Amino acid sequence: xxxxxxxxxxxFKATYFEECAELLAxxxxxxxxxxxxxxxxxxxxxxxxxxxxxxxxxxxxxxxDLVHFAHVFETSMDALRSGRAELTPHVADILVxxxxxxxxxxxxxxxxxxxxxxxxxxxxxxxxxxxxxxxAAPKAAAPxxxxxxxxxxxxxxxxxxxxxxxxxxxGNDPLLMIRELSGLxxxxxxxxxxxxxxxxxxxxxxxxxxxxxxxxxDKGRNSIEEVFEFxxxxxxxxxxxxxxxxxxxxxxxxxxxxxxxxxxxxxAPxxxxxxPVAAAQPHPAAAKxxxxxxxxxxxxxxxxxxxxxxxxxxxxxxxLVITQAMLGQQASxxxxxxxxxxxxxxxxxxxxxxxxxxxxxxxxxxxxxxxxSRAPRLVRDLSAKLGKQAKLVMSGETTExxxxxxxxxxxxxxxxxxxxxxxxxxxxxxxxxxxxxAEGTIHLAAEHRSGRVIIQVSxxxxxxxxKRVLEKAVEKGLVERGAQLTDEQxxxxxxxxxxxxxxxxxxxxxxxxxxxxVRRNIQDVGGRVVVQSTPGQGSRFILSLPxxxxxxxxxxxxxxxxxxxxxxxxxxxxxRPTPQQARTLVNVGDVLTLRGDYIRLIRLYDLFGIxxxxxxxxxGLVVVVETEGGxxxxxxxxxxxxxxxxVIKSLDSNYRxxxxxxxxxxxxxxxxxxxxxxGALRIMGExxxxxxxxxxxxxxxxx
Amino acid sequence: MDLRESxxxxxxxxxxxxxxxxSAELRDLLLDALARDAASDVVLKAQAVERxxxxxxxxxxxxxxxxxxxxxxxxxxxxxxxxxxxxxxxxLAAELQKLI
Numbered sequence: 065x066x067x068x069x070x071x072x073x074x075x076f077k078a079t080y081f082e083e084c085a086e087l088l089a090x091x092x093x094x095x096x097x098x099x100x101x102x103x104x105x106x107x108x109x110x111x112x113x114x115x116x117x118x119x120x121x122x123x124x125x126x127x128x129d130l131v132h133f134a135h136v137f138e139t140s141m142d143a144l145r146s147g148r149a150e151l152t153p154h155v156a157d158i159l160v161x162x163x164x165x166x167x168x169x170x171x172x173x174x175x176x177x178x179x180x181x182x183x184x185x186x187x188x189x190x191x192x193x194x195x196x197x198x199x200a201a202p203k204a205a206a207p208x209x210x211x212x213x214x215x216x217x218x219x220x221x222x223x224x225x226x227x228x229x230x231x232x233x234x235g236n237d238p239l240l241m242i243r244e245l246s247g248l249x250x251x252x253x254x255x256x257x258x259x260x261x262x263x264x265x266x267x268x269x270x271x272x273x274x275x276x277x278x279x280x281x282d283k284g285r286n287s288i289e290e291v292f293e294f295x296x297x298x299x300x301x302x303x304x305x306x307x308x309x310x311x312x313x314x315x316x317x318x319x320x321x322x323x324x325x326x327x328x329x330x331x332a333p334x335x336x337x338x339x340p341v342a343a344a345q346p347h348p349a350a351a352k353x354x355x356x357x358x359x360x361x362x363x364x365x366x367x368x369x370x371x372x373x374x375x376x377x378x379x380x381x382x383x384l385v386i387t388q389a390m391l392g393q394q395a396s397x398x399x400x401x402x403x404x405x406x407x408x409x410x411x412x413x414x415x416x417x418x419x420x421x422x423x424x425x426x427x428x429x430x431x432x433x434x435x436x437s438r439a440p441r442l443v444r445d446l447s448a449k450l451g452k453q454a455k456l457v458m459s460g461e462t463t464e465x466x467x468x469x470x471x472x473x474x475x476x477x478x479x480x481x482x483x484x485x486x487x488x489x490x491x492x493x494x495x496x497x498x499x500x501x502a503e504g505t506i507h508l509a510a511e512h513r514s515g516r517v518i519i520q521v522s523x524x525x526x527x528x529x530x531k532r533v534l535e536k537a538v539e540k541g542l543v544e545r546g547a548q549l550t551d552e553q554x555x556x557x558x559x560x561x562x563x564x565x566x567x568x569x570x571x572x573x574x575x576x577x578x579x580x581x582v583r584r585n586i587q588d589v590g591g592r593v594v595v596q597s598t599p600g601q602g603s604r605f606i607l608s609l610p611x612x613x614x615x616x617x618x619x620x621x622x623x624x625x626x627x628x629x630x631x632x633x634x635x636x637x638x639x640r641p642t643p644q645q646a647r648t649l650v651n652v653g654d655v656l657t658l659r660g661d662y663i664r665l666i667r668l669y670d671l672f673g674i675x676x677x678x679x680x681x682x683x684g685l686v687v688v689v690e691t692e693g694g695x696x697x698x699x700x701x702x703x704x705x706x707x708x709x710x711v712i713k714s715l716d717s718n719y720r721x722x723x724x725x726x727x728x729x730x731x732x733x734x735x736x737x738x739x740x741x742x743g744a745l746r747i748m749g750e751x752x753x754x755x756x757x758x759x760x761x762x763x764x765x766x767x
Numbered sequence: 768m769d770l771r772e773s774x775x776x777x778x779x780x781x782x783x784x785x786x787x788x789x790s791a792e793l794r795d796l797l798l799d800a801l802a803r804d805a806a807s808d809v810v811l812k813a814q815a816v817e818r819x820x821x822x823x824x825x826x827x828x829x830x831x832x833x834x835x836x837x838x839x840x841x842x843x844x845x846x847x848x849x850x851x852x853x854x855x856x857x858x859l860a861a862e863l864q865k866l867i
Contacts, residue, residue, distance in 0.1 A: 126784075126818070232787055232822050239821045242856050253858030260825065263798055263833040268791040268826050275858060 076235045079368065080121040084170045087114040091163050093437040099156040108145040111159070115141055116290055118166060122173065123240045124294070130169035133184055137162045140194040149194045158190040160441075218249075220307040221279045221288060226256075227271035231299040238275065244291045249281030278307075371467070374427050381417075381424045382711040385615055386730050388417045389708060393732035418709065421615050429464040429611075432510045432519065435473055436461050439481055439508055446485045453492050453503040454485060460510035465517045469609050472589045473519070476582040480521040480605050481506060483579070488525030488603055498600065500524065516633060517611055522604035528597040530554045537563065555595045559583045590712075590726060592691075592743050616712060618729070618739065620705040621687065623668045624677035627737040628701075629710050629729055634689040634742045636696060638704060646681035653753030656686055656698045663688060665698045666749035668740075671724065678702045691743045699745065708732075712739065724748050770796045776808045783817045790822035797830040801837065809834060814845035819853040828859070831866060843867050 091114040097103040098111070119134035140162070143149040165184035172179045223245070227238055245251060256274040266272070279288070288304050289296070296302040392410055400407040440456050447454040489495075489504035496502050507522045530551060537543045537557045549557075557563060561580040586593045591609035610616065618629035639645075645657050646665070654665035665686065669677035678684040678700075686698040710729035715722055715738070726741035768789065771778045777800045782789055800809045811827065827843070834841040843850065843866045854863035 126786075232820075237821050239853060239856060246856070253856070255858035255862075257828065257862075260829055260832070263794065263801065263826070263829040266794060266826065266829050268794040268822055269787055271821070272825050272829075273821065273857070 077125060080125065081170065081174045082368075083121065084118050084174075087118055088163060088167050088170065089434060089437050090114055091166075092160075092441060093433070095156065095159045095163055096437075096440045098151060098159065099153065103151075105145065108141065108151070112138060112141040112145055113290065115166065117293070118170065120240075120244070120291075120294060122170075123244075124235045124237065125173070127169070127173040129179065129183075130166075130173050133169050133188060134166060136188050136191050136195075137166060140191040143195045155194055158187065158194065161187045162191055218280055218282050219284075221277075221281065221285075222303075222305045222307055223277040223279060223288060224275070224301070224303040225277070225292070226274040226301040227295070228299050228301070229267075229270040229272075231271045231295060233269050234295075234299055236295050236299060238271070238273070241291050241295070242275070242277070245277060245279060245288070248283045248287055248291075249279055251280075252278040254278075369427075374424075377424055378428065381421050382615060384417055385421060385709055385711050386732070388413055389710075389732035390734070391732075421709075425466070425611070425615070426464075428467050430467050430470055431462045431464050432470065432517075433461040435470050435477060436508055436510070438474075438478070442478060442481055443485065443506060446482060447489075450485060451491065452485065452489050454489050454506055455503055456506050456508060458508045463510040463512060463517060465510075465609060465611060469517070469589045469591070472585055473607070473609070476585045476593075476607070477508075477519070477521065479579075479582050481508070484521060484523040484525065484603070484605075488523040488527070490526050512611070517609045519607040519609065520604055521607075522602060524602040527599040527601055527603050528555050528558065528595070530597075530599070533557050555597050558595065559593070588716075615709060616739075618708055618710045619687070620708050620731070620737065621685075621699075621701040622703050622705055623672070623701050624674040626672070626674055627705065627731065627735065628668070629708075629737050629739045630687060630689065630699070631726075631739065631742070632707065634691070636688040636690050638685055638687045640684070641681055641686050643682055651757060653757065654681070656681075656688075658688070658698075661696075663696050663698045664746070664749060664753075665700060666745055666752075667700045668745075669700070671745065671748055671752060689742045691746055695746060697742070697746050697749065699740075710737075710739070768792050768796060770799060772803075772807065775806070776810055777803060778810045778812055780812045781816050783815050785816060785819050785823040787820060787822050790820060790826050793823060794826045794830075797826065797833075797841075801830070801833055801839075806839075808839060809841040811841070811843045812845060813843050813847065813850050816847060817849050819850055821857060824853060824857055824859065827866070828862060831862075841866065 091111055094103070094107045094111045094114070097107050115134055115138045119131055119138055122130040122134060140149070141159075144151050144155070149155070165187045168179065168183065225238060225241070227236075231238075242253065246253075254276045256276065257272075259272045259274065260266075261272065281287070285304060285306070292300065292302045388410075392414065395403075395406060395410055398406055436458050439458065443454055443456040484506050489506070490498070490500075492502040495504065505524050507520070509520045509522075511518050534543070534549065534554050534557070537554075537560070538545050538547075540563065542557060542560050542563065543549065559579045559582070561578070563578065563580065583593050586607055586609070589609060591607055593608075594606050595603060596606065597603040617632040619632055619635055621628050621630055639658075641656055646654070647657060648654050649662075652662075652664070654667065656663045656665045665681065667679070668674070669679065681700060684700050684702055685704060686700055687704070688696055688698050690696050708731075710731075712727045713729060715725060715728050718728070722738070724741055724744045725738045726744075727739045729737050729739055731737050768782055769780060771780075779793070779796055779800070781793070785793065797809070800807075809830075827841075831841050843863070846863070846867050851860075851863065854860055
């Protein structure tokens with residue numbers, strides 16, 4: 065074999081499998097709509113395109129089993145979208161299984177394994193039954209309305225395919241397209257050999273042939289364009305022209321195969337029925353007045369870019385933000401009167417940098433829909449398995465969040481949904497006995513709130529059994545017997561490492577992923593998870609995640625000689641407390657009274673052991689911040705140094721995790737400042753107060 | 768893929784799958800054959816072929832023109848359904864007829 069290194073299929077294969085994953089997810093989502101009756105004719109077309117695209121790519125890589133199955137699937141979809149078969153709930157179920165099996169073939173092709181010869185044969189038989197119109201199971205009483213069939217009519221098309229020299233190297237063989245095209249109707253092929261060079265001058269990897277096809281079909285232009293969707297534009301020049309007018313088929317002719325063929329256009333005689341694909345001599349371009357010329361081919365409005373390239377761009381923008389901050393700091397001594405151009409230029413630079421940063425982040429942003437699309441299936445399958453009744457309500461699927469965050473969220477979200485179904489939602493009879501509807505509801509919601517993404521998984525189940533959780537925690541040695549814990553503290557125990565017990569592990573929830581792993585996964589992407597639960601009414605898991613992992617708006621604060629950054633989105637207000645506002649309560653510690661509320665006061669200098677800081681509450685500044693759970697705390701700092709956009713540098717990967725610190729950043733003067741983790745500070749503050757309280761009691765006892 | 772001289776003719780056994788890299792190899796072999804003994808006919812033995820790419824068909828067509836120009840003959844021996852269908856689907860059935 066040739067050892068030409070330039071011919072590397074693996075790169076194209078990787079892209080193909082990436083596309084397959086997206087297409088299968090889209091297909092699953094579409095089938096879910098068809099299943100619950102909210103689907104439309106567009107959904108059937110979309111599903112067809114998904115299967116068709118997977119088949120097309122599979123053919124290019126000679127994944128024969130995959131292509132064969134996809135072909136049957138695609139043909140059944142075609143029968144549905146043309147109205148030749150009816151979309152009943154039973155048929156929709158077959159489509160779900162069809163998509164699963166197609167996924168099996170894709171994974172097998174990706175892993176290079178061969179599936180058993182009869183893999184998916186049952187599903188294939190069901191799909192074939194859709195095509196033949198012989199239902200393999202009785203139809204349901206209330207069929208989902210199938211979209212109306214398109215008017216069956218024949219049109220003659222002239223299609224010219226002139227591959228670019230490099231087309232074959234991209235894994236696209238014209239042969240596969242020709243085979244697919246011929247499947248659309250009666251076709252005549254004329255090859256053009258005029259570009260074929262002498263053997264000695266030939267590069268065997270280049271494409272030299274071109275073709276003109278005359279196709280008589282009842283399919284539309286879209287079907288023809290789909291055949292060339294992988295090559296039109298960059299890899300080949302594709303022209304699709306309609307010849308003459310559409311000839312309507314006679315009534316009752318089903319597929320239209322037996323309808324009289326349309327009058328043969330002079331330039332494109334209808335091929336004889338006995339030779340569907342026959343050789344012909346090249347002929348000149350025809351049909352001057354025949355419809356609109358599709359010379360522009362098929363355009364795509366998006367491009368696929370390697371993630372590394374985007375990440376490099378994100379990093380460079382991060383560096384740019386730092387440089388811009390540095391320039392701003394250097395020029396802070398200049399007034400607009402003395403250096404108008406410089407000051408104005410720096411302001412514009414700041415403005416443009418921010419816009420650039422937002423645009424770059426938008427490239428990485430993806431709707432959480434990709435994440436949510438698996439949920440309906442999960443709920444359906446699991447509730448059936450557990451003998452429970454549950455419906456899923458989703459909202460905010462279009463909310464966008466960074467791709468990395470989405471990837472990291474997949475497992476935790478799946479686990480939370482499993483958990484809600486397994487431990488939250490009760491059995492139907494139990495629900496009815498408690499005056500609830502037999503069918504439980506799981507609500508999956510996403511929204512943007514104060515510069516973060518909040519994802520909530522809530523259910524109307526029985527809520528957390530705090531008594532049992534506490535018993536379990538004592539049993540596991542996580543808390544001491546007799547310890548007084550608040551409801552909230554007990555609820556949070558479920559996230560403690562080692563809380564998951566063998567008794568709790570079922571084949572549903574117990575997949576080796578405890579709630580502590582859920583929390584860790586979320587923390588890894590700078591997020592937090594809290595749980596709110598009302599006994600008998602249900603639980604709500606709130607996941608708060610950063611929109612982006614690269615840049616954020618922060619408030620620079622000083623504590624002694626140290627500089628810290630507080631995420632701007634956490635800050636509610638700042639104030640210099642009066643002696644009346646700052647108090648110390650027994651068993652609680654320092655608090656701040658603010659408009660009738662008590663807010664826990666946390667002294668940052670105390671927490672981080674900083675000297676030379678202001679220790680008197682009334683001389684320092686208190687920044688009131690809000691955690692994701694909605695709690696407010698006051699942080700005592702020396703002063704506020706100003707608002708600033710900061711580039712987030714991971715402390716975990718560059719140093720090690722530090723409690724109370726979420727990340728680090730580089731300031732304009734080159735100094736490193738730590739970014740405070742407000743949620744963690746609250747916990748640390750409570751612990752410190754408790755320790756100080758116990759020490760004080762100990763000291764009194766000693767006296 | 769090997770080039771073999773036997774009984775005054777040059778034979779090349781085509782593999783089961785003639786994909787893009789195999790087409791490049793075939794081109795090199797055919798160029799070699801074209802440069803060899805000016806009297807020998809060239810036979811492409813296609814009994815084993817199960818799948819043929821467009822790239823391979825191009826090479827065969829260009830070689831056929833080359834041999835014809837050199838007043839030599841190149842033929843395909845044992846062309847099965849895979850070969851016939853490939854040429855036919857590409858609109859080149861007539862070209863194949865000249866080679867078998």
